């Protein structure tokens with residue numbers, strides 16, 4: 001499932017592969033308001049999965 005980021009300002013869709021590197025600005029209107037379906041805005045990298053630490057009693 002590849003969800004492409006879209007510019008909130010003008011609605012520009014990034015057709016390029018943005019999985020590895022995500023667009024910081026919209027090439028159309030130069031807006032930084034880009035929606036990331038899979039990534040949260042403002043967060044660095046991907047969220048780490050919660051590890052079930054082995055509970056040794």
Ligand SMILES: [Zn+2]
Nearest residue numbers: 007010026029
């Ligand atoms: Zn735009």
